[in-house]
Amino acid sequence: MTTTNNELDTLRLEIDRLDAELLSVLEKRIAIVEHIAAAKSSDGKALAFRPGREASVLRNILSLHSSKLPAAVVAAIWRELISAVGGMQRPYSVSITAPDKSVGYWDLARFHFGSATPMKLHQLPSVVLREVSENPATLGVLPWLSRERDTWWQHLAQGGDNVPKILAALPFIDNPAGGFEDLSSLVIGQAEPEASGDDVTLLAVMTTSEPSRARLNEQLTKAGLPGFCSDSRPPDTKDGDWLHLIEIGEFISKSDPRLVTLGETIGESFIKTVILGAYAVPIK
Template sequence: MNDATPDPLTDIRREIDRIDEAMHRLLMERGAVIDRLIAIKRTSQTGSAFRPGREADMMRRIADRHEGRLPLATAEHLWRTIIATFTHVQAPFTLHVEQGPEALAMHDLARFHVGFDVPLEGHAIPGRVVEAVRASTGDLGLVRLEPQPAGAWWDALGGEGPQVMARLPFLPAEGHPASTPALVIARPLGPGSTSEVSVWAVHDDGDLHLGSKVEILAGVTRNGVRNRLVAVPGAEAPAPNALPLGGYAQPAAAR
């Protein structure tokens, strides 16, 4: 090939460089916009910049427009990393991760969602995650959704303390690289943080029938008392004695 012959590979690489530069410049521009957001959001009031409802809208839009060769999970991971990094830029936080029997999968789940700028702290049991979030100003927690755990860790949620804020995976798909079911917990995030699905603790002696819309996330029975962590669309209590423990945006249907 002499100098006059166009080289298609060079042309394509030039195109890739143009796209990479545009993406990098846009990310830097995003950083400048976040600087303006910090000034108006007053995150210092709650200690956390995390807004799970907003993130759910953003992830849904990514999933809706996604097409082509790039796997959706890669786009999801890139944006989760961008969003978590900018959350951390606004107000530094640690992600407390339950690392019991599925420690490696939980570590993957955490890194998939927050990248590497957010520090992780591992805890052997879910109760320790809840304690660590309670003792912090704006830390988040990640607890694996085990249907029959050793103890009712959710008893420590609710009130002014940590609550359920998000459910993972949010964009489930066959072969997804971070598909361990888990709940994200945080201390209350202030007004305006409504959720599509509410989460409750329901105690009964074994014969309470919950409606068909109620999903049992986990349950423990001790001394004849059944203690179930349940989720229900909307905000209405699933049973008269149900205790509110937060809520989350409805994850997408599996692709």
């Protein structure tokens, strides 16, 4: 019994030592972040939210992880750290749309953005779109349950300096304990999307007439774009234009020459293409 107690005391002392070591390493990491924040103080960017970089970091951490600790727990630790230090560089808040299952949407956003990030809950996507458009320090979380039922993406298709872009998809990692399976959402904000190494780009293609989705898919293939048309919306007025939601299985920049080729392939009915944003492919 004495030997067992001595061993336990030794192990507990080792845990205390490791806790102190972890805290010391954490404080060193925070100090580096403060230097980065100082270097960025005059670059004009509104947010320290770097979804592509964050996705790459988390993928790397989970690839190195080998303990019995659940991957969702490891991800939660790093999400808390990433969100907190991002808020230290430039404070931001999150506005969430939750037409139903409000607690689930709230939990989904809280898991990703951490316990220290200010969040607000709204029933209507229009309120979130307005808040994000008016405040560059606000991110929005909008439901992405069914392309056929979601219309908020049409507001992003107008383009422009203050029009938000899609930046991330939630949940980024499955959490069996959270029940997020039916609550997939997209994050929008006044920032430029960035590549993570494994991404999906969302485009809006505007045409004067109604092409079939099958035809659009063929034209995407001819343009060398690995994607498909997931939704088409008719014009609101008699003289209006058709709007098509395109999903591409890689990161596409606005200068990609394949976008020009797509317009040429569509032909006379083509008006323009608008990049709605991109998101890192979630970890399953």
